[in-house]
Amino acid sequence: MPEPARSLGQSVAFDRLSKTYPGGTTAVGSVTLEIAAGSFVALVGASGSGKSTLLKMINRLIDPSDGMVTIGDTPVGDTPPYALRRRIGYVFQNIGLFPHMTVGENVAIGLRLRGESDTGDRVAELLDLVELPADFAGRMPEQLSGGQRQRVGVARALATRPGLMLMDEPFGALDPVTRDSLGNAIRAIHDRLGLTTIMVTHDMAEALLLADRVLVMSAGQIVADATPQELVAGKGGEEADALVAIPREQAHRLAALEGK
Amino acid sequence: MSAAWSRVPDLLAQHLLLSFSALLVGLLVSLGLIIWSARSATVARIALGFASLVQTIPSLALLALFYPILLWMRSIVGDGLPALGFLPSLLALSLYAILPILRNGVTGLANLDPAVREAADGVGMTPRQRLLMVEAPLVAPVLMAGIRTSAVWVIGAATLSTTVGQPSLGDLIFTGLQTQNWTLVLAGCIASALFALGVDALLGLAEHGIRVRRRWMAFGSLGVLLAGVLIALVPMLPTGQKTVVIGAKGFSEQFILARMIGHRLEAQGYHVEYREGLGSAVVFGALTSNDIDVYVDYSGTVWTNYMHREDVPPRPEIVEGVRQWAASQHGVTMLGALGFENTYAFAMRGDDAARRGITRISDLRAVAPEMALGTDLEFLERPEWAAVERAYRLKFRDARPYNPTFMYRAIASGKADVITAFSSDGRIAAQHLKVLEDDRGAIPGYDAILLIAPKHADDAAFATALKPLIGAIPVDAMRQANYMVDREADKKSPEFAARWLEDRLGLTP
Numbered sequence: 001m002p003e004p005a006r007s008l009g010q011s012v013a014f015d016r017l018s019k020t021y022p023g024g025t026t027a028v029g030s031v032t033l034e035i036a037a038g039s040f041v042a043l044v045g046a047s048g049s050g051k052s053t054l055l056k057m058i059n060r061l062i063d064p065s066d067g068m069v070t071i072g073d074t075p076v077g078d079t080p081p082y083a084l085r086r087r088i089g090y091v092f093q094n095i096g097l098f099p100h101m102t103v104g105e106n107v108a109i110g111l112r113l114r115g116e117s118d119t120g121d122r123v124a125e126l127l128d129l130v131e132l133p134a135d136f137a138g139r140m141p142e143q144l145s146g147g148q149r150q151r152v153g154v155a156r157a158l159a160t161r162p163g164l165m166l167m168d169e170p171f172g173a174l175d176p177v178t179r180d181s182l183g184n185a186i187r188a189i190h191d192r193l194g195l196t197t198i199m200v201t202h203d204m205a206e207a208l209l210l211a212d213r214v215l216v217m218s219a220g221q222i223v224a225d226a227t228p229q230e231l232v233a234g235k236g237g238e239e240a241d242a243l244v245a246i247p248r249e250q251a252h253r254l255a256a257l258e259g260k
Numbered sequence: 261m262s263a264a265w266s267r268v269p270d271l272l273a274q275h276l277l278l279s280f281s282a283l284l285v286g287l288l289v290s291l292g293l294i295i296w297s298a299r300s301a302t303v304a305r306i307a308l309g310f311a312s313l314v315q316t317i318p319s320l321a322l323l324a325l326f327y328p329i330l331l332w333m334r335s336i337v338g339d340g341l342p343a344l345g346f347l348p349s350l351l352a353l354s355l356y357a358i359l360p361i362l363r364n365g366v367t368g369l370a371n372l373d374p375a376v377r378e379a380a381d382g383v384g385m386t387p388r389q390r391l392l393m394v395e396a397p398l399v400a401p402v403l404m405a406g407i408r409t410s411a412v413w414v415i416g417a418a419t420l421s422t423t424v425g426q427p428s429l430g431d432l433i434f435t436g437l438q439t440q441n442w443t444l445v446l447a448g449c450i451a452s453a454l455f456a457l458g459v460d461a462l463l464g465l466a467e468h469g470i471r472v473r474r475r476w477m478a479f480g481s482l483g484v485l486l487a488g489v490l491i492a493l494v495p496m497l498p499t500g501q502k503t504v505v506i507g508a509k510g511f512s513e514q515f516i517l518a519r520m521i522g523h524r525l526e527a528q529g530y531h532v533e534y535r536e537g538l539g540s541a542v543v544f545g546a547l548t549s550n551d552i553d554v555y556v557d558y559s560g561t562v563w564t565n566y567m568h569r570e571d572v573p574p575r576p577e578i579v580e581g582v583r584q585w586a587a588s589q590h591g592v593t594m595l596g597a598l599g600f601e602n603t604y605a606f607a608m609r610g611d612d613a614a615r616r617g618i619t620r621i622s623d624l625r626a627v628a629p630e631m632a633l634g635t636d637l638e639f640l641e642r643p644e645w646a647a648v649e650r651a652y653r654l655k656f657r658d659a660r661p662y663n664p665t666f667m668y669r670a671i672a673s674g675k676a677d678v679i680t681a682f683s684s685d686g687r688i689a690a691q692h693l694k695v696l697e698d699d700r701g702a703i704p705g706y707d708a709i710l711l712i713a714p715k716h717a718d719d720a721a722f723a724t725a726l727k728p729l730i731g732a733i734p735v736d737a738m739r740q741a742n743y744m745v746d747r748e749a750d751k752k753s754p755e756f757a758a759r760w761l762e763d764r765l766g767l768t769p
Binding site for chain 1: 373374375376377378379380381382383384385386389393394397398473
């Protein structure tokens with residue numbers, strides 16, 4: 001597959017980043033950290049831990065109350081939101097395919113926004129990348145299964161060759177088999193294109209199996225920042241251990257079943 | 261029967277242009293409000309509240325309200341603004357068109373899947389791109405359903421525009437009701453109902469086309485509607501003929517006289533249009549503003565209602581007073597009196613009057629508290645009634661306005677004991693009614709007079725064409741002509757009665 005020479009994603013940095021809502025609720029409280037270019041980072045936490053808010057401040061779907069986000073060397077506030085988002089891939093749980101457009105039109109929307117009209121080849125290439133047949137381009141979203149739709153969502157996010165992929169619970173609405181195969185497909189694409197990927201999930205097992213680095217969030221703070229190996233080894237601290245304990249326990253019980 | 265249908269094409273064309281224009285204006289306003297409402301919940305609440313409020317105003321009242329509003333605006337922006345006819349109808353119907361479109365648009369946007377919006381933002385659409393590429397296409401089918409509802413409402417309500425001087429299929433319904441010509445009423449009803457159904461079906465096809473993404477279906481049906489507009493516009497093309505508009509109030513005598521004026525002007529090469537069913541209060545204003553070119557009024561009406569005079573001099577003095585006042589105050593030419601009077605005549609059933617020994621209005625004073633008065637729709641609001649009350653101190657048990665035709669029925673059936681009949685009406689003799697003498701001279705003379713709009717003040721040819729009507733119509737001939745149209749059996753059209761009258765009086769142009 002002919003991909004551009006620029007195969008490395010961009011780095012992302014948070015500097016004392018906070019988000020407080022008018023009611024006084026603090027979703028994210030002064031987070032400072034750096035994410036290296038090319039890394040696959042999972043952001044894990046319970047509902048309401050602030051992980052989605054943190055992610056959406058990167059592509060300005062949410063504007064911070066304080067602090068700043070930098071992509072590469074550029075603060076995100078320097079670019080108009082729509083221009084910024086065209087350079088960032090975004091995949092989320094509810095997928096949001098445009099129901100009045102074909103799969104092909106959905107995938108090509110970012111290209112169309114840039115003024116490109118001859119998008120047929122690129123659409124076929126992207127469908128191939130997410131392991132869908134080329135003739136899906138002519139179908140309507142309603143004719144697809146949930147997993148197929150999210151593959152289209154991923155293809156749409158990749159169409160403009162972004163260096164950075166943001167994923168908000170991308171497999172949240174999918175069945176376990178589909179989750180697994182799509183997770184592997186995304187990891188493969190990440191490696192192949194050399195992206196920087198930040199994925200929000202509440203599933204620690206998924207985070208451990210897919211990511212290079214896992215950030216655990218609780219009450220708006222990063223409470224653990226470690227590699228999957230470190231977390232499994234119990235070096236992530238108390239809250240991370242509690243989250244890791246569940247899949248570990250499940251794995252042990254499954255192994256015990258096999259052993260009988 | 262065919263006479264009724266022969267008027268349909270012209271009126272349908274007018275009806276179509278009016279209702280489509282109103283729909284288009286209503287649509288544009290609604291789209292603006294929908295987009296604005298999408299950004300602010302407060303705007304959505306206010307806009308929907310206002311549109312619902314408008315909907316609670318009866319459509320007839322809405323049309324009527326625009327007349328004084330436009331008259332008032334005219335005092336600011338000048339006389340170029342027409343207060344009657346197309347403009348007030350367009351404004352009222354446009355307001356009427358807003359609610360269904362606005363409501364569907366606002367709820368359609370509110371019910372859009374939030375994920376689709378998030379995706380639109382996520383791929384980097386500007387708010388404008390999101391509106392045009394995502395929100396508009398997704399709301400379009402719902403919006404189209406609102407447009408259909410709106411179209412049916414507007415086409416129905418447009419029949420009422422007749423009352424503010426805009427020709428529509430309502431002309432057939434109102435004239436038919438006034439002259440009890442049910443064929444005419446049916447023709448108007450059926451034509452407007454079929455028109456509404458046809459437009460609804462075409463818009464429905466367009467809606468279906470949008471839903472299933474068949475462009476040819478959507479554009480095809482919209483194309484048919486556009487073709488309808490173009491066909492309706494053909495008669496509007498300048499024909500090189502001078503067009504005159506003849507006004508008439510809402511009763512048979514007015515319809516007949518309007519036709520006689522029309523025949524003379526047609527013979528002079530004018531293209532003639534009629535605005536029938538105009539209220540007394542509206543028609544004179546329409547003449548002074550040149551919205552109509554000519555009509556017949558009655559000297560006493562002008563004297564009491566427009567000049568606000570309370571004295572009652574002899575008939576010739578009133579006519580002369582009206583002539584001078586109309587010319588000096590409004591530049592209106594009073595060409596002359598037609599030769600007969602149509603005054604308000606207090607009338608009773610002949611046998612009833614004889615039994616009670618009543619011959620004069622003053623005789624009524626003692627018995628009025630046990631009698632019911634029936635009047636035409638305007639009389640109780642007019643200064644003439646105040647003058648009668650002042651002069652005779654009458655207190656009736658009940659005073660109720662009727663449509664003129666029903667007023668004569670009310671006295672025949674005993675629902676009314678005294679009516680304010682019209683002295684030139686054939687039904688006075690036919691129903692053996694006794695006309696009571698106005699012994700205290702409270703009611704002024706009502707000579708039929710021909711009034712010409714200011715724009716024809718120096719138009720000698722126009723005046724010459726109408727001059728033969730002056731002093732040419734005796735009251736008994738007018739009564740017979742009126743009775744032809746008003747009677748129950750062997751009813752004639754105003755057109756027929758006008759031809760008959762011209763023939764009889766040697767006035768055939």
